[in-house]
Amino acid sequence: MAKKPTEFLDPVTRYATDVVAGTIVAGRLVRLACQRHLDDLRDAATKGLEWRPGEAQRVIDFFPAILRLPEQVDVGGDDEVIDDDDDDGDGDDGEGDDEPEPFVLSPFQQFIAGSLFGWYKRNGRRRFRFAYVETGKGSGKTPFGVGLMLYRCVADGERRAQIYFAATKLDQAKIPFADAVAMVDASPSLRKRFIATVNNLAMPSTGSFIRAISSEKKGLDGKRVSSALLEELHEHPTADVVQKVRKGIKGRPNALILEITNAGFDRNSICWDHHELSRQVLEGTVVNDRWFAFVAQLDACDRCHAEGKLQPQDGCPTCDDWRVEGPHWLKPNPNLGVSLPWSQLREEVNIAIAVPSEQNMTKRLNFGIWTDQVTVWLPVNQWAECKGTATAASLLGRECYVGIDVSSKIDLTAVSLLFPKPIEDAGDLAVDLGPDWKGEQPHDRPDERRTLNLNCAFDIVTEFWLPKQTLIERVKDDKVPYDQWEREGWLRVTTGNIVDQDEILDFLVKDIAKKYRVLGFGYDPKDATQLALRLQQHFGPDRVTEVPQGFRQLSEPSKVFEALVRSGRANHDGNKVLAWNVANVGKEENKWGDIRPVKLHQRKRIDGVVAAIIGLRIWMLNPPPKQSVYATRGAHVIRG
Secondary structure, three states: OOOOHHHHOOHHHHHHHHHHHOOOOOOHHHHHHHHHHHHHHHHHHHHOEEEOHHHHHHHHHHHHHHOEEOOOOOOOOOOOOOOOOOOOOOOOOOOOOOOOEEOOOOHHHHHHHHHHHHEEEOOOOEOOOEEEEEOOOOOOHHHHHHHHHHHHHHOOOOOOOEEEEEEOOHHHHHHHHHHHHHHHHHOHHHHOOOEEEOOEEEEOOOOEEEEEEEOHHHOOOOOOOOEEEEEOHHHOOOOHHHHHHHHOOOOOOOOEEEEEEOOOOOOOOHHHHHHHHHHHHHHOOOOOOOEEEEEOOOOOOHHHHHOOEOOOOOOOOOOOOOOOOOHHHHOOOOOEOOOEOHHHHHHHHHHHHHOHHHHHHHHHHHHOOOOOOOEEOOOHHHHHHOEOOOOOOOOOOOEEEEEEEOOOOOOOEEEEEEEEEEOOOOOOEEEEEEOOOOOOOHHHOOOOEEEEEEOEEEEEEEEEEEEHHHHHHHHHHHOOOHHHHHHHOOOEEEOOOOOOHHHHHHHHHHHHHHHOEEEEEEEOHHHHHHHHHHHHHHHOHHHEEEOOOOHHHHHHHHHHHHHHHHOOOEEEOOOHHHHHHHHHEEEEEOOOOOEEEEEOOOOOOOHHHHHHHHHHHHHHHOOOOOOOHHHHOOOEEEOO
């Protein structure tokens, strides 16, 4: 029988190819992880990467050749294939089956292991230093992670390696450590290499060891980490463990920090931060070649995803439904039928349907659904489709509006330049602005709704600043490539350790005002009062307008901004910092239908989006002659 084309590929590339082709059922983010591998194979030379399939195969082969799975290591079983002589249904006929079985990796585990150990940088060091793996409960994450740590210790060629299982509590860290001890004891090859004591697996031949550590009693301080397994990241109440382990890898060129977790619920947690970073890396919003991500979860349907919903919506007939058995159950559970029996998952679902208080737990642990729903306001794919050809240089002499969002001291500052351009043949775009504000309170407004018929598009160019002395610290702490964006010209740095508003003022006065016909400046008064006063001295008070960050000021321009993006009329220059901002922005809505942008997480930045909306507010207040519908016919009012 002729082999299928993918059978000639290495296991990592074969899995990636089958997932992308739909031969293997997988969720959207896993498909993106696989597509990333295939894209990197194509572009390896230009990215300074090297794929070594032999190194990938070596770690994959290590598992069945060296590792054994004793009974103490709970990885489940396949309930679909039961021996005819098995009386109790546990898959064990009770006749001489005490010999531990070889640890054979599933295809998704081969993909993860091979990716981590098969990709290299041009300098000969391994590419990935950080790995985030989020799958459903019962996928065998812990024994798999333990196996990778054992490989690092005995087969990776590093002398005096320090391997850690790290957690907030020592009892939690001892769970994977106990698995490691059991796996060593079950392996004839490993038993003679290690000496086991209470909390230490020592390998005298290389001076290496494996230990369980925690943040209790400063147990994480002073470690020189070669590799670390951080289990159940969703249960970490703070980022202390992650940060201290990360600091310990300094000086270890091939260090690896592996985080394994289920979906969580706390969007102010380190787990959510790394979940979101993983999503943005896979979507291409953030470029981080040192970060590996494998996020297995159910999917929202195409319509819900286009509306910014990242997870399946209860009641939507086309989203993946966790309550209905089907192939989509394999998306968050790639080891379903292997380490997780189908019958066990059915039982979990039946209990959750019958007992509503169990549903959030089942959705999180078994189906990868973060139980506090999140709505991304502007889908990144729609934003990417708005990329145009206009640049700052090509827009010289054009009329523009300037929106300014200044950081307090050390954060990102954004200046957005918006250049309106009429669209004669595309037809008007109706934007529902909601009732007009007649008083200070939203409930004082009449019931009449107003519609803006938008007959223009906007070219958008955004400039960003960050204090130079805080840039490197933020790269390390926030895992955001500010340094790369600076090198590529998407980000400017100001001198010192706080934002230098003098440099921003010089940019506006000596650069922007001379290149373009600025019809108005808008600013958030929170941190820009002094800058605004100085702008008024240069341009006059009528051209510099305060735009507070409430619903009253931001709702209408926010609705216009959303309409521009969704209709493809927000023509931006591809600024990567702005794309990251778009991926971080959510939408807050009050009961009167007013909206404004909000951060999806307190440490994420949305300054570029806010600056653009401020600029649109100024455009709506001061439209250019013969270009804006506000100047030609005003808003249409529909009495209702």
